[in-house]
Amino acid sequence: MPQLTINGRKVNYNGDPGMPLLWFLRDEQGLKGAKFGCGAGLCGACTVHVNGEARRSCVTPMAAVESMTVTTIEGLGTDDALHPVQEAWIEEDVAQCGYCQAGQIMAVAALLETNPSPTDADIDESLSNICRCGTYFRLRKAIHRAAKMKAGDAA
Amino acid sequence: MNAPFTTRRDVLRYGAAGGALVIAAPLAACARPSRADATPAVSPWFEGAVGGFVIINPDETVTIAFPNPEMGQGVDTSLPMLIAEELEVDFDRVSTVQMPLEIERNAEGEIGWKYVPQGSGGSTSVSGHYEALRQAGALARALLIAAAAEEFGVPAAELAASKGVVRHEASNRNATYGALAARAASIEPPEIAPELKPASQFTLIGTPQKMKNARAIVTGKAVYGIDAEKPGMLHAVMARCPYFDGTAASVNDSAARAIDGVVDVVKIDGPKPGEPYSVQAEGYAVVAKTLWAAMQGRRALEIEWERGPFADESSESFKNHCASLLEGTGQIVREDGDFSAAFANAADTYEATYWQPYISHAPLEPQNCLADVTDDGVEIIAPTQMPSGASREVAAALNIERDKTKILPTRLGGGFGRRLSNDYVVEAALISNAVKAPVKLLWTRDDDLRHDFFRPAGMHQLKAAFDADGKMIAWTHRLASASKYYRRPNLPETDYWQAELYPDDFPAHLVDNLRVEYFSAKSGAPRGSWRAPAHTANAFVVQSFLDEIAHERGEDPLDLRLRLLGAPGELRYEQHGGPVFNPGRLAGCLRLAAERGGYGEAMPAGRGRGIAGHFTFGGYCAQVVDVAVDDQGNLKVERVVGAVDIGTVVNPNGVAAQMESGVNDGLSTALRLAINVEGGRVTDANFDTYELMRIADAPPIVETHIIDNGEAPAGMGEMSIPPLAPALANAIFQATGKRIRTLPIADQLLS
DSSP: OOEEEETTEEEEOOSOTTSBHHHIIIIISOOOSSOOSOSSSSSOTTEEEETTEEEEGGGOBGGGGTTOEEEOHHHHSOSSSOOHHHHHHHHTTOOSSOTTHHHHHHHHHHHHHHOSSOOHHHHHHHOOOOOTTOOHHHHHHHHHHHHHHHHHHHO | OOOOOOOSOOOEEEEOGGGOEEEEOOOOOOOSOSOGGGOOSSGGGGOSOOOSSEEEOTTSOEEEEEOSOOSSSSHHHHHHHHHHHHHTOOGGGEEEEEOOOOEEEOTTSOEEESSSOOOOOTTOHHHHHHHHHHHHHHHHHHHHHHHHHHHHTSOGGGEEEETTEEEETTTTEEEEHHHHHHHHHTSOOOSSOOOOOOGGGOSSTTSOOOOTTHHHHHTTOOOBGGGOOOTTOEEEEEEEOOBTTOEEEEEEOHHHHHSTTEEEEEEEOOOOTTSOOSSSSOEEEEEESSHHHHHHHHHHOEEEEEOOTTTTOOHHHHHHHHHHHHHSOOEEEEEESOHHHHHHTOSEEEEEEEEEOOBOOOOSSOOEEEEEEETTEEEEEEOOSOHHHHHHHHHHHHTOOGGGEEEEEOBOSOOTTGGGOOHHHHHHHHHHHHHTSOEEEEOOHHHHHHSOOBBOOEEEEEEEEEOTTSOEEEEEEEEEEOOSSOSOTTOOGGGGGGGTOOTTSTTTTTSSEEEEEEEEOOOOSOBOOOSSHHHHHHHHHHHHHHHHHHHHHTOOHHHHHHHHHOSOOOEEOOSTTOSEEOHHHHHHHHHHHHHHHTTTSOOOTTEEEEEEEEEETTEEEEEEEEEEEOTTOOEEEEEEEEEEEOSSOSOHHHHHHHHHHHHHHHHHHHHHOOOOEETTEEOOOSTTTSOOOOGGGSOSOEEEEEOOOOOOOOOOSSTTSTTHHHHHHHHHHHHHSOOOOBSOOTTTTOO
16 A cells, blocks of 8 residues: 655545545645645745655645655644744744745745845745745745844854 | 523614714624634624624623724724723734624514624724714723622722722722623613723723734734635636626526536526616626636637627727817816916916726736525625615515525725625625525636626816916816716706716815816726725815916926815815815825925925825825936836824724735725726736735825824714825926826826
């Protein structure tokens, strides 16, 4: 039976291999943090990590995640210890409606793994998630803050 | 949670200033978790209504319900601040929850608000509740003090409340709210409303507070409509006629029904052409056990659509239609003095024509609704700005009494005016009614972009005249558009202009000869209210035109604005946001933005700094925009400095957030957004062609400067958008010499 790991838990999947991961997460696993925004990989509200990399789960078929490790916003941090990106988001008070923010946070958390101290230009180039409320000003500040917090954590 | 106490009476009525009936609720028991972030994404979260506004738990935690739907504008924090200010609690210990729709039948049998109005729209949440919610807090405090007076056996007048503790100074005794709550709930509420604090004694209102539900959002636990569930719930998606007022010619649903998991295919009738909308379009709902099966089922539907009465409409044909209307004579909706004579005899005249397209709200959470129709009535869980509208329209659609509707608004993944309409709620109710099960209807992105109620497109012609002394003596604004006021009961076409031109807007009362003229254009595209409605379009043309005039006259654009605004004073303003427009307050915003933004400083080649200001729904806002445009015509907005005067500010942090939001919304819209129509239908289906702005184009610096002058509070949800596009266009003109008269900017600057 095809298996994958979601937030540290092994789960089985026997359904349509063409169904995107997002539907499995939201409708079968009860993980509703990743959101449906466009269904076409354009807005990033559904961003999760697959083997540590940011992926648009609305266009990632289940067949493509067999035996892989998926992390969603629910598994990014713990109640006692949020991920630095989540902490930074609270500190900078980024969210407005908040609908895109789980995807933004997952995208930024993945970015900081490969680029621990992104410049503004790096951010512009690598972050394509849409925020309809227009929280980009605080979002940018929160990315820089998270990078510093994460560097501090590591030191 | 165990109910710590119950109330004998959970509603009180007080006469408030202005003769309005203000209804406040004292402490009430509740059977729901008190922390929004400790709640599962299923509907039990919504069961057990907050009976009033305030819940005080024995552990000293306090829960405050906000009556209006939260869509990102910050009412989950600002409205509870009003209550907490008078309640005298430590705001850090307050959590906040969405109040369900609370309506009731009065003695005359009419449906009305149980506590306060509960719609989010028109930037009215704070201004509309400023008295009532402080009264609710004051009442709760008075009851807690009365409880302490009983407990201590002292007069209430000797007691004072602060940070959740009632203190008797003379005997050095304290009692916490948590300890007093049960007794407080059994006390007869006072006949006279407790006195409210003067503004000078505010300790919370006016202080920056972070958004209350930030933690729930960043951990993925915040509950939106799309997350709602009920046991036995089915899923639905719909295929709607893409053509404006089109219909289905033939339908074959056998392949759809054959898909594993599909339960039913339900026809939803569209509105009759020209009649008011309940739902927007005729369509077929595929109902299935899973969302994925429903979506597969929709793909398998075979429907041939009749293209309807607007089959020939395109973006181009509509623009040409507006242009030809402007050749003629329209409906004069304001005439001061004699515009024609003044214009004919003026020393200097100016004229420009502008075009703005249809735009979509495109909230990132697409429309959705969970409806559960049973013999007992209907329960609706949905992201809606107007829960009462949902109640009214669902009751009408199902032909039931409104008492039988239970509306539970969730947090909204954006609203922007789209969710003032409850068409998707009605659809879900009709589908649930047909299949006799709870149904969650989800719109996909193409549904949302093709079946929006769009911000009207329109062509504007402006003319102005100055005398030999440089005084502006005449002004006209001629607009051809398809109004959002249409297909409404008993609304004649001669009233359509009211939604698109606000005749008391600048320069009314400030120029002797003023004519405002409207041309009602025909279009099949559904129209509605888009954040700051007509102000977005009208501020762009008026504030761009002022810049054009200034440059032609060789005047400084800021100086021209300031001299036209003239001295502070109270000018009559009869549209929403009135009754007064004070040009001095707008001038104050322009001056402050100019000063902080360095307006007028010399700019290097390829750079520009533009300014604009506008009065929107009671709030004054001005912005200075800095741009850089390279040799290829690539545009970068480097900084926006905003100044705002919305009177008394409740949450300055929220005000800044809304300034930033309006700046980015205005910029996103000006840069690339247009809804394209071809063959009587919208051709845009997703964010590949409807290109909402991403972070790369967002200004890295947005400054917010607040003028808090103690005037009556206005809102902040909309006033930061209108100045952005004209300030941007004015900056682009300085940088490039190119005047933007058509939105979006798209590739107009590319060489």
